[in-house]
Amino acid sequence: MVAEIDRNPWRSDFSVLNQTMHGKRLAFLDSGASAQKPDVVLDAVRSALADGYANIHRGLYEFSQGKTAAFEAVRRKVADFIGARDAQSIVFTRNSTEAINLVAQSWGRTFLKEGDEIILTEMEHHANFVPWHILKNQIGIVIKYIPVLDDGALDIGALSELLTNKTRLVAFTHVSNVLGTVNPVAEISKIVRKFSSDIKILIDGTQGVVHAPVDISAFDPDFFVFTGHKLYGPTGVGVLYGRKELLDSIPPWQGGGDMIERVTLDGVAFAPVPAKFEAGTPAIAEVIGLGAAIDYLNAIGMDKIAAWEQKVLHYATEKVSAIEGVCVYGTTAGKAGIISFNIDGCPDADIAMILDRCGVAVRTGHHCCQPLMQRFGVEGTVRASIGLYTNKDDIDQLVAGLLKARDMLL
Template sequence: MAEQSAITPNPVDISKYRDDFPVLSTKMNGKPLAFLDSGASAQKPTVVIAAMDAVLNKGYSNIHRGLYSISQKLTEDFEAVRVRVSRFINAPSEKNIVFTRNTTDAINLVAQSWGKAHLTASDEIILSEMEHHANIVPWQLLQQEIGFTIRTIPFDERGVLDMQAFERALNQHTKFVGVVHTSNALGTINPVKKIVEIAKDFYPDIKVLVDGSQSVVHGVVDVADIGCDFFTFTGHKIYGPTGIGVLYGREEVLASMPPYQGGGDMIERVSFNATSFKEPPYRFEAGTPPIVEVIGLGVAIDYVSAIGMANIAAHEAGLLTYATQKLQDIDGLKIHGTAPDKAGILSFTMDGAHPSDIGMILDQCGVAVRSGHHCCMPLMERLGLDATARASLGLYSNKADIDQLIEGLKKVGDMFS
């Protein structure tokens, strides 16, 4: 994502891909659907739907243990996705890739496995104030058991992290830093490579987790370049299915972690005297995995890779500029999140209209946006708000979606001014 700031305002035309998403040619409340809620969950291209359908119709079985041909074929296809995911984020190998249910599950895994094994009551961890609840609550649950301290990194009025405050928060007790790569509520792209450098310069053994739920969707991600110990993302935001997420872990860090859950598929040998576990990543994948969802994720990754993440980022950067200008022209509208390095996420409030009113009126205009705290209550508290309305872009978003949003917001303005 470091490349984001270097993107020229000359977006590549990727409009032809919009036709790959059948839902986008439907109507909502009698109006063409302007889907501006991809930050919550993205629509699925037909190739993903077809691939999952094909597995279920023509080649489904359980994987890993079947000696018959369709099970072996599906096992190969499943494991090939692990390789594709590792290449997609430039991980050294497929051994770094653990399949989880989603980002939330991935961070809970890190907290319950790495955290429980390595944190003590006198330790400290640092989280940013713009974290999604998925990167706060798992640590608080563990804190209740262990009793360590959680410090936070504040952000300024633009939504830029206070790096000096981060440096001040580091001390000899710091064991872990967790930071969101791209904020789902503000759009800020955080300098995660710098954060890793600062933490590791302070003490090389500090572990850094980057929540990449929004960043893998909006730009090129290179975990080797970032240098983090953990990186997480979720399939349904990257045009894949729900029920599948990814935890990337550095090999030696994963090797230092005990199993998170026990059951089938994660063991080498079980007896009532002693049970031994498989090596990572399999040690962390107890039970039958989301087989069909993994296949869907693999196709989603192939799909965005074929378009090119840099092209998607450039397209969205162009649209973000267009939308920002148009929104700024609306009387009484305030954009929250104006960081110089920003992805296609626009949070805003309007004088006199609550974000839920904005959401409901836009719905009548065929425009899907999200209103609420976006699972970032501490961030909202910092902004002094209980909610914002949020329009978030996907690779299929276009100027017509933005124009429809602006027309809807003018109606909101007329009704509430």
């Protein structure tokens, strides 16, 4: 097993990993926050801006037509990547956060009224909390939560008790960015659909699409979101998948160029979906970069990436758990490549600063999941997250850094 993760077959695709940090070999274990980019993505972004660059959807000249075609081709690629049938149901946003805000403000403000209920989970990233709290303040919806069990699993049994004839939406993450828990998305979806086919389902796929193949047709969501920069693509581009007829039925969230059919002094007719939701000049180079990332991942195969990451996770869990005083949060079977932990008596921020000096990049703090921190009674954790390029040396460097931190802090 150990020898198997000695040589990572894809690491050399990421020249950026040859950098040092404080003069030390870089062990980048913060892909959950934002992944490093393979050279092919960096090249694609540069080329999108340098070769035949022009704005899209407007110009009749060759450069504009070429970039429009390249941009629109990514819509199809994204649809295929997540198993969505219709490319027109893919809306480009800035990130997952903007995609969820779009749903809250467009669908939520159109279809929800005071007293309507939505169900989230205690493990949501703030991106899937705060937009709904804004809506609660705006129109008085009621928010309920599926609890998290001690091992980091969702208490699925509680869902049936939370569903009522006032429930309008169930919105939950596929994979927890703190615990690594892979939620039983298809099962949750089935429970909700069986209770009522009118309840909408939103899945935050941000941490799911990066670790394993995803086919949303098995999840049957109304909305599904993810973000490009965690999927080895550029920042500034995210994705909202929406069931086409649902997207047709809700108003635009932002107005401006590119999202209209016709504007007169008296009013506006909006463009069809997805243009209706893409006001202003989009992130052209970033979308093209995301397309390059998807091509790269497809060429490897997400199933191969998942298998590799599982081996690294297994090794890392064994080594980190063996350190005296370590408490790991999230121990469910089949979890994704994320380990959150604390070391008894050692503040997480102090651990991170010592790790930084050892060339090890991890995330600490609340991970934009303060309700989950409250659930586990901690202020924060250390989080090491695994990417497709992570290898045994990264984990060994982490463990050596943790032992050093423990010695220094206790």
